[in-house]
Amino acid sequence: MRYEPIDSTLFLSNRKRLNSLIKPKSMVIVLSNDVVPSNADGTLGFRQNNDFFYLTGIDQEESILILFPDFPDENLREILLLRETSEHIKTWEGERLTKLQATNISDISKVVWTSSFESILRKLVFEADQVYLNMNEHDGADWKFQSRERRFITEFQQKFPLHKVERLAPLMRQLRVIKQPQEIELMKRAIEISAKGFMRMAKFLKPNVREYELEAELTHEFLRNRSRGHAFHPIMASGSSACVLHYITNNNICKEGEVILLDFGAEYANYNADITRCLPVSGRFTPRQRQVYESVLKIMRLSRNMIVKGNTMDKLRKDVGKIVESELIGLGLLSKSDVERQDPDAPLYRKYFPHGISHHLGLDVHDVGSRYETFKPGMVFTCEPGIYIPEEKLGIRLENDILITQKGNIDLMENIPIEVEEIEELMNN
Template sequence: MLQEYRQRREQLMAKIGNGTAIFRSAPTAVMHNDVEYVYRQDSDFFYLTGFNETQAVAVLAPHHAEHRFVLFVQPKDLEKEVWSGYRCGVDAAKAIYGADEAYSIADLEEKLPQYLEKADRIYYHFGRDRSFNDTIIQHYQSLLRTYPKRGTGPVAIEDTGLVMGSMRMVKSQAELELMRKAVEIAVEAHEHAFKITAPGRYEYEIQAEIEHIFRLRGGMGPAYPSIVAAGKNACVLHYIENNCQMQENDLLLIDAGCSYNYYNSDITRTFPVNGKFTPEQKTLYELVLEAQKQAIAQVQPGNNFKDPHDKAVRILTEGLVELGLLKGEIDKLIEEEKYKAFYMHRTSHWLGLDVHDSGIYQLGENPQILQPGQVLTIEPGLYIVPETKPAEDQPEIDPRWLGIGIRIEDDVLVTTDGHEVLTAGVPKEIEKMER
């Protein structure tokens, strides 16, 4: 992967020209009192370096005569490493991670200006580390004040998110291999969850079994808090309590993905706890499944990011009208977003190092064009929330539909001639979801 990281840095430096890009490692996060969460590196930082320690800064200065890639890291400290884990240290940062120069993080204030004073702008994303945000602003203002004496220096700050997003949207073969592994592990976990689900078991039991497989197979753990939602809990989009007992006629919605070497999968399946859909559950499930299939068919190079969503919305709206849950002319219902009473989220998001991955979805009025190497989710759903109040011009909801929540989600790769459903290993056809 070292060559891969090097290529990414070269690509970024080609894009920023005479600028200097600065990336800050992710801060540590406190779980409670003095206990920290397991550390997770900032995705952009990791994408460019592969470096997985906190209190680090990466600087890319393509205009510098000698040091185009510089790392500031924590120095070796045996006493602290005994308590908190091994550090790479300054010398190894050059040897292992290919930095042209490396310094102790304590030297940042002194050393950083030499990589900024000949840059025409600073590329930096203002993140949650307010103290470091202030450091960047102070250096920028200081260099602006002395600009008349040198005639060089940054005259603007640009967000790295824009340039990094365009790079990260298209996955390399190395990235796709990691994503396929994250998918493979999650597929096994979902298949196992399907086999062990039964009335009387608790949502957290299924969650525990899923996440056990994530770690057992070498994953870092869940890509996001696992959703295991039985019955009406499935109508809560980000339900994570996972503490209810499953009942005889419940559906179980599982939205769970694995993180593998920082890359993520994201899968949702919904199936009957007792092995048989009720007529209402089956009808809504078939509608969501058809919407998903037709949305996936829209994943083609040259189509735009919004096409799968538009297709899913149309199929769902037509079905809701046919079932008497909506009434009116289809185009008008879509224009007025009446479907949002039952389908309130988007159909897709980018997937990669982040579950909602880096990259824009729209350029002004124009949705992003799909191109080979992009990976996106396709996840339509229907949620008949028990407390739903119909609009004045819409019908009352027959109680037999209330409390049914369904979502079906797959991870889809845009290929040169169409698409590949990476998560096809998890069944979703009616005959496969019943037992």
């Protein structure tokens, strides 16, 4: 892979912590993702199942992990199954992992080819009181898609109808939501690459540049720094497009006097960064643009201070809402009297700030984690307030990634320019 090798103790530790959560005499089966077809004989590329990667470090398709920590034969308590390679595969698709390479990556000594899966499954499954199977349980997932996991669940229940099946996803969410020190370092690397991309775009931007040219600059910087590419489809939204929250066309011309909203992030070793900055196309903010920008920056600073252990997403959202209301009144977008008379279940600020203030970040950009859970040390969140004024063709959003610690929090993007003076100096040097 493009990224530097990851110490296998991370994946060994992740498996040990999972084993401590499952019931006695349990078997766990985790599958890699599919290679998704596009058209004719093309594919959309491969992105590993994040739970599988979290437990193994293996970044290869057609792979399976079996865990059975209480199985009588110690040699069969951890098994990694890989697609068998051949000279034909090597010629057409390139190198695939050898068993020794897979052991070095995962710290799993028992590595076999996937052709052995059926025989191994039958040997183990009848000794298990329950079997943990995995599925994407993110509340934003497209559940109509028949993933490899969904197909396997159906197949398993048909073959072994009397076996009790347990949900693995809640346990993986419990583990993944608290980042280990090695994970934090990988996320910092993704952030570092993202920062380089931002600096490059800021120096490239000028009137009459097209949004996709900025995306190209960003992509170039990502790839040359060992990233596989974008953590998500980047938003390069100039002028009124900045008021479209998920604008990804990136086709318009950046015009003099406009502000462009840039929401992007690099992926590194499957871990993600998520950053938003706003740049004046002409190199200087107008007084009104600066006024709105400073309001959003103030909201961000105050919101960031609330992303600490013991808080909850619901309380954070409500407290930030009050700050946004105050700023919108100051900007002349809301009146104090209207706010005092508003329906508390339909606050007026939502017209100008319609999205959430934060989300978990990690192996997924919108990472696993319950929105009802109390914030704990080791969690990483975004902080992303915004104000969108379609009638002024102006949208401002700022976003940094925040690590919660025992003593407070750490802004992982504190060194990336965000102050008005920093932005203008960056663009004009």
